[in-house]
Amino acid sequence: MSVTSIVRHRLFWPCVTLALLCAVNVFFNHNFFALEVRNGALYGSVIDILNRAAPLMLVAMGMTLVIATRGIDVSVGATVAIAGAVVAVMIGGTLVIKDGVQSYVANFPMPLAIIAALAVALLCGLWNGALVAGAGMQPIIATLILMVAGRGVAQLVTEGQIVTIYYEPFFFIGNGFLFGIPFALYIVAAVLLILLYLTQRTALGLFIQAVGLNPTAARFSGISARALVLWVYGFCGVTAGIAGLIITSNVKSADGNNAGLAMELDAILAVALGGTSLDGGRFSLIGTLIGALIIQTLTYAIYSLGVPPEINLVVKALVVFTVCLIQSERLRSMLFTHTARIGEKS
Amino acid sequence: MTEQQAILQMQGIHKRFPGVVALKDVSLRLFPGEVHALMGQNGAGKSTLIKVLTGVENADSGDITLAGKAIRVTSVLEAQELGISTVYQEVNLCSNLSVAENIFIGRFPFRFGRIDWKTMNAKARTALAALNIDIDVSLPLSSYPVAIQQMVAIARALGTEAQVLILDEPTSSLDEDEVERLFDALRKLKAKGIAILFVTHFLDQTYAISDRITVLRNGELEGEYLAADLPRIQLINKMVGREIDESSFARQTESGEAKASAGEPFLAARNLGRAGTLRPLDLDVHAGQVLGLGGLLGSGRTETARLLFGIDHADSGSAKINGVPVSLNSPRKAIRQGLAFCPEDRKTEGIVAELSIRENIILALQAHRGIFRFLPLRKQTQIAEEYVKQLGIKTSDVEKPIGQLSGGNQQKALLARWLATEPKMLILDEPTRGIDVAAKLEIMDLVKTQCRKGLAILFISSEMSEVLRVSDRIAVLRDRQKIGELDGASADEQSIFRMIAGGES
Numbered sequence: 001m002s003v004t005s006i007v008r009h010r011l012f013w014p015c016v017t018l019a020l021l022c023a024v025n026v027f028f029n030h031n032f033f034a035l036e037v038r039n040g041a042l043y044g045s046v047i048d049i050l051n052r053a054a055p056l057m058l059v060a061m062g063m064t065l066v067i068a069t070r071g072i073d074v075s076v077g078a079t080v081a082i083a084g085a086v087v088a089v090m091i092g093g094t095l096v097i098k099d100g101v102q103s104y105v106a107n108f109p110m111p112l113a114i115i116a117a118l119a120v121a122l123l124c125g126l127w128n129g130a131l132v133a134g135a136g137m138q139p140i141i142a143t144l145i146l147m148v149a150g151r152g153v154a155q156l157v158t159e160g161q162i163v164t165i166y167y168e169p170f171f172f173i174g175n176g177f178l179f180g181i182p183f184a185l186y187i188v189a190a191v192l193l194i195l196l197y198l199t200q201r202t203a204l205g206l207f208i209q210a211v212g213l214n215p216t217a218a219r220f221s222g223i224s225a226r227a228l229v230l231w232v233y234g235f236c237g238v239t240a241g242i243a244g245l246i247i248t249s250n251v252k253s254a255d256g257n258n259a260g261l262a263m264e265l266d267a268i269l270a271v272a273l274g275g276t277s278l279d280g281g282r283f284s285l286i287g288t289l290i291g292a293l294i295i296q297t298l299t300y301a302i303y304s305l306g307v308p309p310e311i312n313l314v315v316k317a318l319v320v321f322t323v324c325l326i327q328s329e330r331l332r333s334m335l336f337t338h339t340a341r342i343g344e345k346s
Numbered sequence: 347m348t349e350q351q352a353i354l355q356m357q358g359i360h361k362r363f364p365g366v367v368a369l370k371d372v373s374l375r376l377f378p379g380e381v382h383a384l385m386g387q388n389g390a391g392k393s394t395l396i397k398v399l400t401g402v403e404n405a406d407s408g409d410i411t412l413a414g415k416a417i418r419v420t421s422v423l424e425a426q427e428l429g430i431s432t433v434y435q436e437v438n439l440c441s442n443l444s445v446a447e448n449i450f451i452g453r454f455p456f457r458f459g460r461i462d463w464k465t466m467n468a469k470a471r472t473a474l475a476a477l478n479i480d481i482d483v484s485l486p487l488s489s490y491p492v493a494i495q496q497m498v499a500i501a502r503a504l505g506t507e508a509q510v511l512i513l514d515e516p517t518s519s520l521d522e523d524e525v526e527r528l529f530d531a532l533r534k535l536k537a538k539g540i541a542i543l544f545v546t547h548f549l550d551q552t553y554a555i556s557d558r559i560t561v562l563r564n565g566e567l568e569g570e571y572l573a574a575d576l577p578r579i580q581l582i583n584k585m586v587g588r589e590i591d592e593s594s595f596a597r598q599t600e601s602g603e604a605k606a607s608a609g610e611p612f613l614a615a616r617n618l619g620r621a622g623t624l625r626p627l628d629l630d631v632h633a634g635q636v637l638g639l640g641g642l643l644g645s646g647r648t649e650t651a652r653l654l655f656g657i658d659h660a661d662s663g664s665a666k667i668n669g670v671p672v673s674l675n676s677p678r679k680a681i682r683q684g685l686a687f688c689p690e691d692r693k694t695e696g697i698v699a700e701l702s703i704r705e706n707i708i709l710a711l712q713a714h715r716g717i718f719r720f721l722p723l724r725k726q727t728q729i730a731e732e733y734v735k736q737l738g739i740k741t742s743d744v745e746k747p748i749g750q751l752s753g754g755n756q757q758k759a760l761l762a763r764w765l766a767t768e769p770k771m772l773i774l775d776e777p778t779r780g781i782d783v784a785a786k787l788e789i790m791d792l793v794k795t796q797c798r799k800g801l802a803i804l805f806i807s808s809e810m811s812e813v814l815r816v817s818d819r820i821a822v823l824r825d826r827q828k829i830g831e832l833d834g835a836s837a838d839e840q841s842i843f844r845m846i847a848g849g850e851s
Contacts, residue, residue, distance in 0.1 A: 202720045203712045206705060214698045220657070220689060221763065222681040222713035281700055 010275045010282075014290040017273070017323050021297045029304050041177040045300065053296035054184035055080070055243035057289050058191055059263055060270035062125075062239030064288045065195075065232045067271050070212045070280030071132055071139035073233060076240040076267055078150025079124045080260025083244030085157035087117040088254030093167030106167045118241045124150065125237020129230035147264065154256030164253040174249030184246050188289075191239065195285055208232065212280030266295055273323060294323070351414070353378045353541045354399075354430070354510050359408035361394055368394040369405070372567045374560055376510060376541040381532060383552045383573070384545045386562035387585055387642075387808060392545055395562065396512055400432045401425040413509070431503035432512040439499055441488035446470035448487050449502045473501040476538075477531040493524030497531060504535070511535065512543045517551055529555050547644040549578060549846070550825060561585055578847035582642075586810060586839065610669060612771055612802040613685075615654065617663030624649040625827035626662050631771060636793065636803045638817030638834065640810060640842045646826035647806045648690050651773045654804070655687040656680040681714060684770030688760050688777055690806075692753065696760050699749030703741060704730040706748045706759055711766040733762035737792060754785025761792060771802040778812060790816050810839050822846060 006012060025032045025045070035044040059076045066073045090113035091106045106113070124146060131142035165171075176183040199205030210218040211225045219225050240260070248254050272278060273294050274287030298319055302312045325331055352375040361369040369391045376382050386392050397403040399410070401419040410417050412428055419425045425432075439448045446463075447454075449470045455462045470483040477497050487495055496516055503511060513532075517525045532542055532555060546552055552559065552573070559576060561568040561584045568584045611630035619626030624646045631637045639647040652658045654665070656674040665674055667683050674680045677687070689695035697706055707730045708721055715721070721729070730744040737758040741751060748759055757777055764772060774793065778786040793816050797803050807813050813820060817834040822845045830845050 203715070203717045206701075206709070206712060207717065209701060210698050210705075210709060213700050214694070216695045217698050218709075218713075220655075220677050220687060220695055221710040222678045223709075224678055 062236030068283035075146035077260040077263040079240035080244040081154035083241035084248035121241020125234040129233030133229040383556035429509035446483040627828035638813035641823035686764035686769035690775040
């Protein structure tokens with residue numbers, strides 16, 4: 001592979017950005033890449049970043065497909081809260097001491113609670129999909145409805161309280177380790193593999209691109225664009241639901257007001273950083289994962305640099321701004337032709 | 347009227363675009379108080395001439411005089427200030443602003459530094475009253491039908507002390523009553539001495555309103571005539587031109603073979619129609635035959651194709667395929683019945699420009715198979731390469747984006763997309779539009795080859811010679827209705843035009 005073809009590769013700039021951010025981290029924290037095994041589990045900054053990025057990676061993967069169909073879903077944060085609320089209320093849990101033996105009892109069996117939460121998340125997504133594909137609403141408006149209403153729904157479920165979970169087995173999802181690696185990463189890997197399979201080994205990828213690039217031509221070719229869009233939103237709801245489970249498990253409680261707050265923005269940003277055009281069409285799931293990692297690594301860097309918390313959003317915004325400029329095709333071509341012209345003169 | 351001084355005169359206008367001469371020594375004159383129709387086929391140079399007149403394009407040479415003074419129009423704004431106003435085909439107003447705002451946008455009356463709403467609304471009412479329209483001007487434009495919006499556009503155009511009003515196909519989205527209303531308004535303007543240049547494809551309307559007709563053909567002036575002195579059949583002849591090279595477009599219909607395969611039609615439509623777009627018509631398409639749709643632009647050819655392919659829904663009539671009643675209410679259903687459709691607008695409805703040639707070719711086949719019966723990449727490449735070879739698509743690599751191909755090759759790739767689904771009937775809407783002559787001939791040969799293999803084909807083209815060349819039978823349309831059918835072997839342009847002109851039916 002020649003140098004130019006590497007530079008032209010769509011994942012080149014996202015990878016460069018991630019590498020630069022890692023370099024900054026290493027500069028301030030020489031142990032950034034260090035890993036150690038404690039109690040049979042891997043610990044280290046990198047593992048920490050991956051683990052914390054897991055919910056965002058999941059939501060952003062669902063978002064990638066939605067954006068590829070020329071849509072957008074700003075309700076994923078609310079869906080995270082709803083799924084979290086449902087699972088927390090259904091599990092709840094109390095500590096029971098019987099004959100001196102401590103045990104935890106859930107209100108409903110945990111598998112049932114998880115399935116219910118994911119089903120509700122799917123319904124949220126399908127609702128969005130129905131508004132977009134069925135009623136023909138603009139995606140941002142259609143999903144804005146659930147973004148606003150979803151928080152209310154989540155609070156209705158939790159009756160306005162922050163619901164704390166007292167049921168240990170549930171904590172494994174967000175905090176557990178399997179073969180030394182955080183369990184949440186297995187979930188991310190599983191969803192990624194399923195999506196890669198669906199988009200590369202079935203016609204789903206082709207159809208999504210065709211619908212995103214030219215909906216009319218896609219429809220005239222016999223693709224049922226409406227059904228496709230409906231299910232893509234539905235799937236995006238499910239990924240948000242899974243993220244909700246991980247977050248709820250992680251903090252051992254559900255807060256309808258704050259769970260997944262502003263997550264839709266990070267997810268859209270991750271998709272954009274990963275090189276998927278917001279105009280729809282060509283998309284890259286791997287790029288999106290790199291985008292999510294860029295966001296999390298940046299957050300980590302800001303904390304480890306000791307940036308005062310009151311300005312860290314400004315710093316984050318500046319870095320994102322720079323990254324987006326670097327990735328802008330037009331700016332790059334402007335810069336390159338400019339330097340080329342200077343080169344000609346001299 | 348001829349002794350009168352022309353208000354606007356264009357003389358010896360030349361305009362060249364890279365590779366084509368769009369206008370060659372074209373002249374046009376407009377008299378005050380007349381409606382002047384500008385006629386011509388696609389690509390005759392009508393829109394280029396209007397663009398030159400309104401300052402959108404600059405002519406390479408030629409003179410324009412307005413009221414005796416030589417003018418040089420270099421921008422749209424300048425044209426408007428000179429009193430030349432244009433209403434374009436698509437109403438380009440802001441539908442969420444009020445009627446009055448739309449009329450005065452960009453030149454609001456001010457009072458004490460603020461917009462004077464009262465004066466504006468009053469003036470808007472006066473302007474519309476001049477067109478016989480009395481509506482609430484403070485309501486948003488979108489609350490009125492298209493015809494009214496068209497009038498508002500005209501009122502807006504007239505606001506600037508217009509002497510010349512250019513209407514570019516103003517009636518294409520109007521129904522008959524609305525057209526009549528528009529014409530009433532035009533007659534009123536005419537009485538006030540305004541010169542109106544009217545571009546249209548509808549023959550009936552041309553004769554209903556015009557005093558004078560200028561015909562363009564292939565970028566050249568064919569002539570200027572008084573409407574009363576020019577019979578329809580002559581007008582059509584002048585638009586199309588008689589000197590068609592008969593040898594290169596020689597008919598290839600083997601009528602004996604065609605008749606042998608006829609019998610029960612593959613697709614039979616009865617009374618199929620849709621209010622406002624197509625009057626109910628009967629149509630039979632036979633396997634192994636090409637049915638041509640003849641007619642001028644706007645005669646309902648594309649509308650017929652869209653109804654058959656389920657893009658628009660018919661509100662009357664029925665269709666049968668192989669004698670079995672079917673409901674064609676989505677492209678997907680139509681495809682399942684063995685139909686295929688190459689749309690008129692290749693770029694926006696046909697190709698997916700950013701996807702590769704391979705992906706574009708297998709798209710319909712894959713859609714037919716569904717998401718999970720995925721064609722392996724190797725199979726896809728094999729299919730794509732097979733059609734690239736069979737149809738002579740000129741490309742080095744099937745992985746190139748299809749948008750990089752030339753128009754003719756894109757069209758062939760679209761044909762490949764449909765042939766890959768092994769359809770029973772192929773609808774081709776203007777398959778030769780915008781491609782060079784050699785590619786046109788190739789496409790038509792492909793059509794004949796496919797037809798011989800037993801495909802039923804519905805062929806639509808603005809080029810009458812092409813329709814004649816490939817069709818076994820020709821259904822003639824005019825003003826969104828079918829007016830008759832001709833045998834392809836015995837029909838010639840004259841018989842089609844006579845039918846369109848209404849001399850025979």
